[in-house]
Structures are given as structure tokens and as C-alpha cells.
Amino acid sequence: MKLPSTAPPAAARTTRAFRPVLAMFPGQGSQRPGMARDLVRHHGSVAVPLLERAERALGLPLTEICTSGTAEELAATDVTQPALVATSLVVYEVLRHEGGFAPGAVTGHSLGEYPALVAAGVLDPLDALRLVQVRGRLMAGVCERTPGGMAAVIGLDAAKVEAACRDASAHGLVEVANYNERGQTVVSGEAPAVAAACELARARGAERTVALPVGAPFHCSLMAGLEDEFAAELSRFRFSDPHTPVLSSVTGEWIGSGEHARELLRRQLASPVRWVDVLHTARADGFTDFVEVGPGRVLSALTRRTLPEATVRSTNDARRVAALIDETSHREKDIR
Structure with a gap:
């Protein structure tokens, strides 16, 4: 080794x-x-x-x-x-x-x-x-202070997910939180921006997006x-x-x-x-x-x-x- x-x-x-x-x-x-x-x-x-x-x-x-x-x-x-x-x-x-x-x-x-x-x-x-x-x-x-969320984007290259986050920034802060695998990238941020990034990701070829049941917008x-x-x-x-x-x-x-x-x-x-x-x-x-x-x-x-x-x-x-x-x-x- x-x-x-x-x-x-x-x-x-x-x-x-x-x-x-x-x-x-x-x-x-x-x-x-x-x-x-x-x-x-x-x-x-x-x-x-x-x-x-x-x-x-x-x-x-x-x-x-x-x-x-x-x-x-x-x-x-x-x-x-x-x-x-x-x-x-x-x-x-x-x-x-x-x-x-x-x-x-x-x-x-x-x-x-x-x-x-x-x-x-x-x-x-x-x-x-x-x-x-x-x-x-x-x-x-x-x-409690900043309502936010996280969502997994399935079936889309991470670079395209990053681009979706940038393009959704007019709705608030949203960033990549987890590079979990080639076909699974998690985004995190303010709830309206996360929703917008997911919509863009689906329009650009993501198989699906899944909202995660977490208590805070982690890793952003x-x-x-x-x-x-x-x-x-x-x-x-x-x-x-x-x-x-x-x-x-x-x-x-x-x-x-x-x-x-x-x-x-x-x-x-x-x-x-x-x-x-x-x-x-x-x-x-x-x-x-x-x-x-x-x-x-x-x-x-x-x-x-x-x-x-x-x-x-x-x-x-x-x-x-x-x-x-x-x-x-x-x-x-x-x-x-």
C-alpha cells in the first residue's frame, strides 16, 4: 500500500x-x-x-x-x-x-x-x-434564524449543479454542500434558492431532485x-x-x-x-x-x-x- x-x-x-x-x-x-x-x-x-x-x-x-x-x-x-x-x-x-x-x-x-x-x-x-x-x-x-434547506440532485454532473446554483443566486444563497458521488450532488442554502436550483437542475437533465429531511442548511x-x-x-x-x-x-x-x-x-x-x-x-x-x-x-x-x-x-x-x-x-x- x-x-x-x-x-x-x-x-x-x-x-x-x-x-x-x-x-x-x-x-x-x-x-x-x-x-x-x-x-x-x-x-x-x-x-x-x-x-x-x-x-x-x-x-x-x-x-x-x-x-x-x-x-x-x-x-x-x-x-x-x-x-x-x-x-x-x-x-x-x-x-x-x-x-x-x-x-x-x-x-x-x-x-x-x-x-x-x-x-x-x-x-x-x-x-x-x-x-x-x-x-x-x-x-x-x-x-431558527434563517429558514433553509438541502436537496440531493440525482443524475447530473457536479459542474452543472454548480452552474445551477450560480444561476439561482437571484433567489438567495445556494451552494453545493456534498459531492457524494459522480451522479449525486447535494445543494444547500436559503429555501427559495434551493428550490430554484433544483428546478434548473431538472431542466438541464437531472433525473430527479430530492428534498432532504434535515434541520438546517448545512455546509454552506x-x-x-x-x-x-x-x-x-x-x-x-x-x-x-x-x-x-x-x-x-x-x-x-x-x-x-x-x-x-x-x-x-x-x-x-x-x-x-x-x-x-x-x-x-x-x-x-x-x-x-x-x-x-x-x-x-x-x-x-x-x-x-x-x-x-x-x-x-x-x-x-x-x-x-x-x-x-x-x-x-x-x-x-x-x-x-
């Missing part, structure tokens, strides 16, 4: 006798009711203590939210974000403790960068959750006003250099240090998610094995369509978690 030039040398080494895995942590939109129920039921010795520590740190009933919360409860941005990150961290800890899961590198889609940074040793798990709680509150506040300039306030929050926490290489969805490139990670989390609020670049960088550096760590299968689907030759697995349910634990534990035995 070609090693990432900006990753710490020690982190890039591996004694594994199998292909290195890129662990991918999902972002907002992958949450679902009961997403941690099976984890608590089948892996309670790992899941319950982690969720209880998170509850004490945040003052949120996360165990209840993640196991029996309704879709309406999970729809609030300031609840969704810590709940999703907590669930992803539980999945990762279950895989690590019970199967010896040790990815060669990690990445995350927007919000997913927080558990990715925990897995890489950059952030303490509770610090990551505290930051995510503040992030969710700030983002929810933007939605409407979020730029949050950067200074969130930067002050980021400055309160320790960021260590990664012991495992991390790909940033802000740049699509490797994160060089803890301070670099801190700056990228500030920029992430108003910057587009460059998931296509993340996957192309991973492929260029030799990764062919991808595991989505957390609820949902959004990233698995995007990866399969972008890199059809790759091996892609998810941990969306108890069966898939058990299969990955079995696979990784057998690999560890083979190495020993």
Missing part, C-alpha cells in the same frame, strides 16, 4: 497479514429509531457503560434516545448529532473489543469525522461528544457565522496527533496533525463534503477494503457506486456486526 505522506510514520505501519481496511463513519441522515437497540441487547458489556458515560457528560438520556427514541425525537439536530456519534462509537468499540478490529485508516462523512478522530486517537470520546453537542446546538440556531456559507464561536469551543479541548491515518472530508486529503484536525473541524461547518475525493484518495493509496462503522448503509452504497471493484461492508444490524467480529477475530488468530 502506498502510505499517506502526511500521516505519522508510526501510524502508517501495519503488522497485519491482510489488506488494510478504511473505516468510514456515517454522518447525519444515517440515524434511525432503535439504532443502538441490538448493540445494547447483544453487546451490553461494551455498549451500556459507554452510553452511560456519554449520558453523564452530556446530560442527555442517550441510551433511551438511541434504543427507543422516535423518528420525531431524532429529527432535532441538537439531539441527532450526539446520538448518532454515540452509536457509531459504540459500534467501533464493540468491533474493537470483541473482534480486534484495527483499521489501517479512518474517515468520516461530515459529522462522522468526530468518531473517526476518536478512533485515530486525536480526540477523547467524551470530548468528541461534547463538541458535537455544541455543534448541533449552533447549527439548530442557524435554522450560511454556517460561516458559526466558525468563530465554534473555534472558541474547539480551543478548549486537546487534539493529539493521529496514531492512525485520517482522511478529511473537508479536503479529501490526509490530516497531518491534531492541530490540522482542529482547524478542519472549524472549516467543516461551511465547507462542502468532498466524499468523492475521499474515496479517490483512499483508492490511490491502496485501500480496496471499506467498512462502514455505524448505523445505516449510505456510505457503503456511495462507495460501491464510486469504486465498484472495492470490497465494502456495513455494520447496520446485529447480523453484520457479528459477521465482522467473526472475520476480524479469525484474522487475529491467524496472525498469532
Whole structure:
């Protein structure tokens, strides 16, 4: 495998006798009711203590939210974000403790960068959750002040979607928020401008546009006003250099240090998610094995369509978690 030039040398080494895995942590939109129920039921010795520590740190009933919360409860941005990150961290800890899961590198889609940074040793798990709680509150506040929305444009080249956003600017601010795959680009901004950009995109050949059920216009300039306030929050926490290489969805490139990670989390609020670049960088550096760590299968689907030759697995349910634990534990035995 070609090693990432900006990753710490020690982190890039591996004694594994199998292909290195890129662990991918999902972002907002992958949450679902009961997403941690099976984890608590089948892996309670790992899941319950982690969720209880998170509850004490945040003052949120996360165990209840993640196991029996309704879709309406999970729809609030300031609840969704810590709940999703907590669930992803539980999945990762279950895989690590019970199967010896040790990815060669990690990445995350927007919000997913927080558990990715925990897995890489950059952030303490509770610090990551505290930051995510503040992030969710700030983002929810933007939605209250500036009604906005997001929509996925399907079946149109990203450059044409960018042009549609520029041409819709007379109706307000609208920008590309997510470069998810070649045929799926997400736009974000003020509601009238998002609607106008979608109309233009359809007129120019898009197969369809889909309004996204999110609480705020993420990853566009409407979020730029949050950067200074969130930067002050980021400055309160320790960021260590990664012991495992991390790909940033802000740049699509490797994160060089803890301070670099801190700056990228500030920029992430108003910057587009460059998931296509993340996957192309991973492929260029030799990764062919991808595991989505957390609820949902959004990233698995995007990866399969972008890199059809790759091996892609998810941990969306108890069966898939058990299969990955079995696979990784057998690999560890083979190495020993």
C-alpha cells in the first residue's frame, strides 16, 4: 500500500497479514429509531457503560434516545448529532473489543469525522461528544434564524449543479454542500434558492431532485457565522496527533496533525463534503477494503457506486456486526 505522506510514520505501519481496511463513519441522515437497540441487547458489556458515560457528560438520556427514541425525537439536530456519534462509537468499540478490529485508516462523512478522530486517537470520546453537542446546538440556531434547506440532485454532473446554483443566486444563497458521488450532488442554502436550483437542475437533465429531511442548511456559507464561536469551543479541548491515518472530508486529503484536525473541524461547518475525493484518495493509496462503522448503509452504497471493484461492508444490524467480529477475530488468530 502506498502510505499517506502526511500521516505519522508510526501510524502508517501495519503488522497485519491482510489488506488494510478504511473505516468510514456515517454522518447525519444515517440515524434511525432503535439504532443502538441490538448493540445494547447483544453487546451490553461494551455498549451500556459507554452510553452511560456519554449520558453523564452530556446530560442527555442517550441510551433511551438511541434504543427507543422516535423518528420525531431524532429529527432535532441538537439531539441527532450526539446520538448518532454515540452509536457509531459504540459500534467501533464493540468491533474493537470483541473482534480486534484495527483499521489501517479512518474517515468520516461530515459529522462522522468526530468518531473517526476518536478512533485515530486525536480526540477523547467524551470530548468528541461534547463538541458535537455544541455543534448541533449552533447549527439548530442557524435554522431558527434563517429558514433553509438541502436537496440531493440525482443524475447530473457536479459542474452543472454548480452552474445551477450560480444561476439561482437571484433567489438567495445556494451552494453545493456534498459531492457524494459522480451522479449525486447535494445543494444547500436559503429555501427559495434551493428550490430554484433544483428546478434548473431538472431542466438541464437531472433525473430527479430530492428534498432532504434535515434541520438546517448545512455546509454552506450560511454556517460561516458559526466558525468563530465554534473555534472558541474547539480551543478548549486537546487534539493529539493521529496514531492512525485520517482522511478529511473537508479536503479529501490526509490530516497531518491534531492541530490540522482542529482547524478542519472549524472549516467543516461551511465547507462542502468532498466524499468523492475521499474515496479517490483512499483508492490511490491502496485501500480496496471499506467498512462502514455505524448505523445505516449510505456510505457503503456511495462507495460501491464510486469504486465498484472495492470490497465494502456495513455494520447496520446485529447480523453484520457479528459477521465482522467473526472475520476480524479469525484474522487475529491467524496472525498469532
